Amino acid sequence: MRPCLLFALLLLALPDRGSADDHHDRSPSDIFKLAPLAGGVYALYGRGGNVGFFVGPDAVFVVDSQFEDIAPGILDQIRKVTDRPVKYLVNTHHHVDHVGGNPVFRPFSLIIAHDNVRKRMLASPQEILRDFPAKLEKAHQSGDAAGEKFYASQIEWAKKIKVEEIAAPFLTFDSEFRLYLGGETIQVWHTPPAHTDGDSVVYFEKARVLHGGDLIWNHVIPFIDVEGGGSARGYALALDKVMQRVPADIQVIPGHGQVTDREGLKAFRRYIGDLLDLAAKAKASGVGREDFLQRADLPAYKDYAGYGERFKDNCAAAYDEAPAHP
Numbered sequence: 147m148r149p150c151l152l153f154a155l156l157l158l159a160l161p162d163r164g165s166a167d168d169h170h171d172r173s174p175s176d177i178f179k180l181a182p183l184a185g186g187v188y189a190l191y192g193r194g195g196n197v198g199f200f201v202g203p204d205a206v207f208v209v210d211s212q213f214e215d216i217a218p219g220i221l222d223q224i225r226k227v228t229d230r231p232v233k234y235l236v237n238t239h240h241h242v243d244h245v246g247g248n249p250v251f252r253p254f255s256l257i258i259a260h261d262n263v264r265k266r267m268l269a270s271p272q273e274i275l276r277d278f279p280a281k282l283e284k285a286h287q288s289g290d291a292a293g294e295k296f297y298a299s300q301i302e303w304a305k306k307i308k309v310e311e312i313a314a315p316f317l318t319f320d321s322e323f324r325l326y327l328g329g330e331t332i333q334v335w336h337t338p339p340a341h342t343d344g345d346s347v348v349y350f351e352k353a354r355v356l357h358g359g360d361l362i363w364n365h366v367i368p369f370i371d372v373e374g375g376g377s378a379r380g381y382a383l384a385l386d387k388v389m390q391r392v393p394a395d396i397q398v399i400p401g402h403g404q405v406t407d408r409e410g411l412k413a414f415r416r417y418i419g420d421l422l423d424l425a426a427k428a429k430a431s432g433v434g435r436e437d438f439l440q441r442a443d444l445p446a447y448k449d450y451a452g453y454g455e456r457f458k459d460n461c462a463a464a465y466d467e468a469p470a471h472p
């Protein structure tokens with residue numbers, strides 16, 4: 147398992163390590179909030195990455211499946227709107243708070259994602275068996291009972307699971323595709339590596355709604371999953387490409403945070419730009435990595451959820467990718 151996946155799992159297992167606005171720590175009774183958007187598209191807030199779905203004339207198309215334990219609740223929420231079959235599920239990337247519910251959808255949904263999402267999901271048991279025993283031991287020694295329980299349960303899962311049992315996407319693509327449902331054209335675009343190397347966004351053309359997956363965070367500091375193929379500079383590149391392709395009056399479902407619009411996209415792009423500038427200037431003026439990480443600060447974003455947990459990691463990614471000191 148990549149640390150990225152671990153990140154999401156940790157937030158699930160150890161709520162005190164995540165922020166409330168990440169929605170990883172809500173109890174089953176209060177997790178869902180359904181928000182109707184334009185053209186038959188809905189945003190569904192739950193626990194983990196935001197879900198989106200579109201109700202077509204014959205079928206429902208869903209974006210992301212959150213966690214396995216609450217996926218039946220996602221289906222209940224969809225049933226409040228329509229009884230049409232849930233035929234399609236797109237995973238925006240491989241993190242468990244976006245793919246964890248796949249086993250619940252697999253019997254009736256075509257599960258689609260970028261090639262790298264499938265690859266990373268299938269590789270996760272070997273990675274757990276390779277990396278987690280040491281982490282388990284460390285948690286044991288430091289008296290971290292929640293961590294110990296989490297690592298032990300993951301190791302148990304990895305020992306038992308057969309690769310063919312993993313509910314990975316079974317239709318994959320490498321750049322983009324379109325799906326035509328009734329009058330709607332759903333475009334799914336793989337973006338340059340940003341959050342991970344398997345990122346996709348979903349654009350509902352007629353409804354003018356974009357589901358950004360974890361390429362887009364609204365008022366929440368992102369996680370840049372470097373070990374999962376992500377990149378701080380890639381975030382800038384990917385956001386620019388997406389912003390060029392969507393109209394001005396777009397509604398945006400971010401991976402984390404509330405539904406937003408073009409202004410929200412711009413604000414998040416501004417954060418990424420400020421982060422890259424901060425790191426590039428420090429590196430260019432000869433500030434060492436550790437010194438930079440100790441002092442780095444962007445006060446304008448301090449009220450963003452997750453600043454305490456993830457800002458320094460964002461800085462590390464940006465610093466490592468900045469051009470070398472001449």
Ligand SMILES: [Zn+2]
Nearest residue numbers: 239241341360
């Ligand atoms: Zn993610």
